[in-house]
Amino acid sequence: MLAGVVAAASVALFVFYGPERLQAGGLQVGGVRHPDVLGTLLLVAASAPVAVRRRWPLAALCAGLVPEMLLSGLGYGTGLSSLATIVLLYSVASFRGLAVALVALVLALVTYVADAVSGSVRTASWSEYVVTAVVLAAVWGAGRSLRLRRAYLDELKDRAARLERAHAADTRAARAEERSRIARELHDVVAHHVSVMTVQAAAARRVLAADPELAREALSAIEHTGRLAMTEMRNIVGVLRTDSRAELGPQPGVRDLPALVEQMREAGLPTSLRVEGEPAPLPAGVDLAAYRLVQEGLTNSLRHAGAGTKAVVTVRNDPHELDVRVEDDGKGAARDLAAALPSGHGLVGIRERVALYGGILNIGPLPGGGFEVRARFPLKDGQ
Secondary structure: OHHHHHHHHHHHHHHHOOHHHHHHOOOEOOOOOOOOHHHHHHHHHHHHHHHHOOOOHHHHHHHHHHHHHHHHHOOOOOOOHHHHHHHHHHHHHHHOOHHHHHHHHHHHHHHHHHHHHHOOOEOOOOHHHHHHHHHHHHHHHHHHHHHHHHHHHHHHHHHHHHHHHHHHHHHHHHHHHHHHHHHHHHHHHHHHHHHHHHHHHHHHHHHOOOOHHHHHHHHHHHHHHHHHHHHHHHHHHHOOOOOOOOOOOOOOOHHHHHHHHHHHHHOOOOEEEEEEOOOOOOOHHHHHHHHHHHHHHHHHHHHHOOOOOOEEEEEEEEOOEEEEEEEEOOOOHHHHHHHHOOOOHHHHHHHHHHHHOOOEEEEEEOOOOOEEEEEEEEOHHHO
């Protein structure tokens, strides 16, 4: 479209402004040829490359400069062929790199100087040549400015896309971490309470005929343990509800270890609790992690250590460290098998909890027999 407009305007000006009109306008037109078919074809050839300026801007500029130089060399008036040169120069500057754009500017300036020196049309003042050169430079600068702005906008879009992808990745990671956290909590709650209920149910079954009263106590303990499990599970799952407010209670912590130890005693695992040092307020995450570690350690002792096993829970409070240890004196094939399979969900959960708070975890058999689960949590600024 633009190429047709430029070609039509150039031909019209070429035909309308012959040598007589140019001379009447104060220009020196000695030797200027009258418009003819050849001059018209050269003008069209100089304007036609405008049609492909976006795809091949430098090639189009070179193709347009050749007929323009022929027009000047053969003594024709150039009409508006210089307008085509301006459009093509702008296209090169805005669509190509700096080196190619500089080459295009030099070609345009050299062609214009050659036309001014060898052409048949002479202006009355050199200032017009300077103005034309300034216009060419200004057009080139405008093209470069457009290219830089386009590159800046593309960079902003790319940066926004990267930020969006990073945000999506962070969201996915946060969701995965939340799912992992909930899975750890559910496992710890379910594994502990179900293990206790299983032991109590087995005891009730064995004494059901011989001592109904003892069996009734075991069944009451099973009911109580089940209610505790349901309460804790409801508290954990409650955070997932979005249609109503969850009735959440405080998370268990080191303060709840005496009740946990008592529960394990009732389940048939003789357990004692030792607290060393002066208890101090703990970060909520460390407090919960310490409780879950003891819960998992005692659950494993109950399930794998065998009959007659005794367990000891030791909590040592230090201004800069919390040391939590679960030891038992259990022996037997079940405990050896548990030690040989350290990749269970419970132990994985313990490792994740301890690592989350920068702690050090030791899990394994003791030299004199038995098994140990121990974690040391660093406390910052005495907290």
